[in-house]
Amino acid sequence: MESKFEKKDKRLIFKIEEDIDECSVQKMRRKLDNEIERYMPKEVIFDFNNVSFMDSAGIGLMIGRYKLANMLGGKVGVANVPSPVRKIFEMSGILKIMPEVEIEKGGKI
Amino acid sequence: MNNIYDNEMKIEFLSKSNNEAFARISVAAFVAQLDPTLEEIADIKTAVSEAVTNSIIHGYEEQMGIVKLICKIRENEIFIEVSDTGKGIENVEIAKQPLYTTKANLERSGMGFTIMESFMDSIEVESVLGLGTKVTMRKKIKSNSNKEEDFAVSTTATAIRGEE
Incomplete structure (x- = not known):
């Protein structure tokens, strides 16, 4: 997973590049929380472009990070959501609290 | 050996979470013989x-x-059984409720059974406290010829209605 912090907008972007399941979220959680706490971003964006699989562990992962970012005064959005991931997001209502952002086109939450 | 199924496979593995990927990829490879769509594979x-x-x-x-x-596998239907000899579920009906989880501290969403129910055609859960749990799921894969037929039927219907 790569992360990039854009100072100007205080925006933190995570590029997730692996399957998201109970096994992988255990490792991801720590890194995500460390970076969010370190940068205190106004916006956190999760880029799913290179994610080919996600199960319900991803819902918990997203909601957990949403709570943390919110507590620190930031918003959370998602980008490049592929169709299998979208199906899980739609079922769980996550897109209602974490809007989709077109990061390549300079979109904001 | 009963032969009501066209094909069958069995895997046993240790309850390590890095076997989750192994399990789902094995099933995807096995079900490939039914020529499923990408969406059907993702659901399974x-x-x-x-x-x-x-x-x-x-x-x-x-x-x-x-x-x-x-x-x-029987004809175009896949049957999947996942079982353990773990602690079992006290009340299956409650456990199946959306958002119900006993492990909120681990950030479990409580959506597992809801996802299984909506991504598969049917799911059955048998569980005995102290003995374990068995989940049986099935899903019909639309065969290629059916997919073409569906397309043909819908095109014909559209033509008959004089739309488009």
């Missing part, structure tokens, strides 16, 4: 992942155990 992989995760983190919790995965 997700459902398998949910069932296997449940066995690992709820059935066996911190302990090691064996998760058994059986897949059978």
Whole structure:
């Protein structure tokens, strides 16, 4: 997973590049929380472009990070959501609290 | 040996969470012989992942155990059975409720059974406290000829209605 912090907008972007399941979220959680706490971003964006699989562990992962970012005064959005991931997001209502952002086109939450 | 199924496979593996990927990829490879769509494969992989995760983190919790995965094919239908000999579920009906989880501290969403129910055609859960849990799921794969027929029928219907 790569992360990039854009100072100007205080925006933190995570590029997730692996399957998201109970096994992988255990490792991801720590890194995500460390970076969010370190940068205190106004916006956190999760880029799913290179994610080919996600199960319900991803819902918990997203909601957990949403709570943390919110507590620190930031918003959370998602980008490049592929169709299998979208199906899980739609079922769980996550897109209602974490809007989709077109990061390549300079979109904001 | 009963032969009501056209094909069958069985895998047993340790209840380690890094076996979740192994389990769902094995099932996806096995079901490939039915020529499923990408969406059907994704649905099956997700459902398998949910069932296997449940066995690992709820059935066996911190302990090691064996998760058994059986897949059978009859005509265009896949049957998947995931079972463990872990602690079992006290009340299956309650456990199946959306958002119900006993492990909120681990950020479990409580959506596992809901996903299995909606991604597969049917799911059955048998569980005995102290003995273990067995989840049986099935899904019909639309065969290629059916897909073409569906397309033909809908095109014909459209033509008859004089639309487009």
